[in-house]
Amino acid sequence: MKHFILSLLQIKENNIDCTNTTVEEISHKGIKSLFITAKLTYIPTHCPDCGCMNAEYSIVKNGTRASRITLPHISGLPAFLKLTKQRYLCKDCGHSFTAETPIVEKYCHISTRTRQWIAHQCDQRLTEKYISEMASVSTTTVRRVIEETAHAIRQRPTHTLPAHLCFDEFKSVKSVDTAMSFIFCDAVSHRVIDIVEDRKQYALTRYFLRYDRSVRHKVKTVTVDMYAPYFHVIQACFPKAKIIIDKFHLVQALNRELNRTRIQVMNQYRHRDRPLYNKFKRYWKLLLKPPNHLTRTEYKKYRLFSEWKSTDSIAQYLLNVDETLNANYDYAHALSDALRQGHMEQFKALIQTSHAAPLSPGMRRVLRTFKKYAPHIEQTLHYPKLTNGPLEGINNSIKALKRVAFGYRNFAHFRDRILLMTRLYQPEIKRAPNSRKAS
Numbered sequence: 001m002k003h004f005i006l007s008l009l010q011i012k013e014n015n016i017d018c019t020n021t022t023v024e025e026i027s028h029k030g031i032k033s034l035f036i037t038a039k040l041t042y043i044p045t046h047c048p049d050c051g052c053m054n055a056e057y058s059i060v061k062n063g064t065r066a067s068r069i070t071l072p073h074i075s076g077l078p079a080f081l082k083l084t085k086q087r088y089l090c091k092d093c094g095h096s097f098t099a100e101t102p103i104v105e106k107y108c109h110i111s112t113r114t115r116q117w118i119a120h121q122c123d124q125r126l127t128e129k130y131i132s133e134m135a136s137v138s139t140t141t142v143r144r145v146i147e148e149t150a151h152a153i154r155q156r157p158t159h160t161l162p163a164h165l166c167f168d169e170f171k172s173v174k175s176v177d178t179a180m181s182f183i184f185c186d187a188v189s190h191r192v193i194d195i196v197e198d199r200k201q202y203a204l205t206r207y208f209l210r211y212d213r214s215v216r217h218k219v220k221t222v223t224v225d226m227y228a229p230y231f232h233v234i235q236a237c238f239p240k241a242k243i244i245i246d247k248f249h250l251v252q253a254l255n256r257e258l259n260r261t262r263i264q265v266m267n268q269y270r271h272r273d274r275p276l277y278n279k280f281k282r283y284w285k286l287l288l289k290p291p292n293h294l295t296r297t298e299y300k301k302y303r304l305f306s307e308w309k310s311t312d313s314i315a316q317y318l319l320n321v322d323e324t325l326n327a328n329y330d331y332a333h334a335l336s337d338a339l340r341q342g343h344m345e346q347f348k349a350l351i352q353t354s355h356a357a358p359l360s361p362g363m364r365r366v367l368r369t370f371k372k373y374a375p376h377i378e379q380t381l382h383y384p385k386l387t388n389g390p391l392e393g394i395n396n397s398i399k400a401l402k403r404v405a406f407g408y409r410n411f412a413h414f415r416d417r418i419l420l421m422t423r424l425y426q427p428e429i430k431r432a433p434n435s436r437k438a439s
């Protein structure tokens, strides 16, 4: 019976006396709970007060102290260990003390195993309240465990930085200025390094300057979106790093502009030609698809057309309506294709020749930005495997966590939880970066 219960509870403590152990079902705070009784006793080697080693003669047993230790749930019921701890009296110094055990910390009544369980649950997208109910502890205890664990895994600055970094931002708590916070991770291992409350230039510069100069100089590349302050921060803090613009954001900028043009054209026909308006509205996706993904030979019946159509012929029908839309379409897809294939020469040539084309002002603005950032876009094509993808994935988890908790009010709490979620049980190191050309 003794070993059976101890092994069931996963208690590896030799000093617990289980000869009179009982398991009872008692209602605790209105919930049916399991109470396991046991006794903790041993012969101490010395007195913790005066340190006398003559324990056999000077230390005597002196009554007991009852304690109730919270254990993780058993069979769906809250479980408690009613541990009777031995008290001792030292005859040398006259002080008394209580027996100690590794299953629970001193002055604490929540077992170490429960605390580990809570830390483990906190890397999931669960609310603190739910975890506290599942562990039969208060939300404050859960909060404290999160704080302690996050503090232990938080990397102190000035240490080291990986050679390849990703920068991004996410929607943070209300109290943060502009409500956006900054997050950065290792582009290779996808490990989140830290979260900074403010994403403004001065705040980030101040943050990164805390790292040693030699550490900052070892950073080889930084992947960013086209948020201008990042460029200044990187130039100031990582002078030797190459800036890579995330490919997804480049294609997204083109697609957004193309879609905007489609809406403008569509709205011209809102009252003039309703069937055409409906066609623009219904087949919006076909215009954003890469042209080689459209079918040219497969004809079938489409709802808004009386004759049989292929997806390519629908796209051509819509593009023939407006010259600007057509030009935007050609340029957006040619540029996306050049990015996808990694042809920088083609990309540059397209931007050079864009003056002659009847593009919309919005598309011209995008191309101007591309021209300005052309050296960085070249890096994008040079390192095709370094993207902001991992951070976008983490940002999605952050969003889900925030949603489940109905929002966070305190930035420190939010950051602790994100660190726990992304760093506590992270996957092993991912593939090494390789550039298109030998670098």
Ligand SMILES: [Zn+2]
Pocket: 047, 048, 049, 050, 051, 052, 090, 091, 092, 093, 094, 095
């Ligand atoms: Zn003593």
